[in-house]
Amino acid sequence: MKLSAVLALLSVSSASAFTIVSSKISPIETSLNMAESSRRSLLSNAAIAVSTAAALTIHPQESQARLEAVNRPDLLPAESDAVVIQTTKFLTTGQAKRMSDLIRALEKDTGFRLRVLCQSYPSTPGLAIRNYWSLGQEDQKDDKYIVLVVDEFGGKGNVLNFNVGEGVKFALPNVFWTRLSGKYGTLFFVKDNGIDIAITNAVEAISQCLRSEDGFCTSVPDLGVSMKSLGL
Numbered sequence: 001m002k003l004s005a006v007l008a009l010l011s012v013s014s015a016s017a018f019t020i021v022s023s024k025i026s027p028i029e030t031s032l033n034m035a036e037s038s039r040r041s042l043l044s045n046a047a048i049a050v051s052t053a054a055a056l057t058i059h060p061q062e063s064q065a066r067l068e069a070v071n072r073p074d075l076l077p078a079e080s081d082a083v084v085i086q087t088t089k090f091l092t093t094g095q096a097k098r099m100s101d102l103i104r105a106l107e108k109d110t111g112f113r114l115r116v117l118c119q120s121y122p123s124t125p126g127l128a129i130r131n132y133w134s135l136g137q138e139d140q141k142d143d144k145y146i147v148l149v150v151d152e153f154g155g156k157g158n159v160l161n162f163n164v165g166e167g168v169k170f171a172l173p174n175v176f177w178t179r180l181s182g183k184y185g186t187l188f189f190v191k192d193n194g195i196d197i198a199i200t201n202a203v204e205a206i207s208q209c210l211r212s213e214d215g216f217c218t219s220v221p222d223l224g225v226s227m228k229s230l231g232l
Contacts, residue, residue: 070125076129090195114206146168150198176209
């Protein structure tokens with residue numbers, strides 16, 4: 001897919017460091033309702049997503065396409081190793097702490113780097129997050145990263161937006177991210193369960209798949225002992 005629809009939101013040099021996760025899926029998926037598939041097509045380019053979150057979908061709405069890229073390093077936390085950053089507080093302090101612990105344990109055990117940014121555009125570090133989390137750097141060998149950008153966008157779109165490094169795509173291919181955002185990121189799910197549960201369920205699903213015996217998922221697993229059941 002061409003980047004022309006979204007490059008107005010980002011400089012070409014920034015965009016070139018990242019890869020858009022295509023919303024195209026395998027032939028098996030062609031039987032799905034096309035309207036539902038379109039609604040679920042919310043996988044983002046990282047450099048764009050971290051600056052405009054849900055605005056930078058594969059098929060951005062006209063109003064979203066006018067948004068400008070943001071670069072606000074002043075909104076980054078003072079600590080240098082935060083794995084959950086909230087410029088908009090969708091998670092309680094306890095939830096964020098437990099999520100950080102889960103993410104750090106996942107990285108230690110599997111090598112996959114999961115990061116979460118909660119924001120409300122334009123209150124976001126934007127492009128500054130790329131250096132903070134070492135994303136898409138030139139000649140970077142560590143491409144096993146996942147960035148979840150959460151933005152309600154005024155209640156007008158899916159709240160879960162993902163950027164996935166090339167090193168993750170074998171374990172969790174494009175169709176997984178489409179299904180994950182479609183299961184937990186919709187306005188209906190958020191209205192019924194809360195945005196905090198949408199975030200924690202998504203993080204738990206990612207962790208469960210990467211820790212599974214196969215280390216591979218195309219469908220979102222049913223959560224067993226999930227963060228939700230632990231009061232997160």
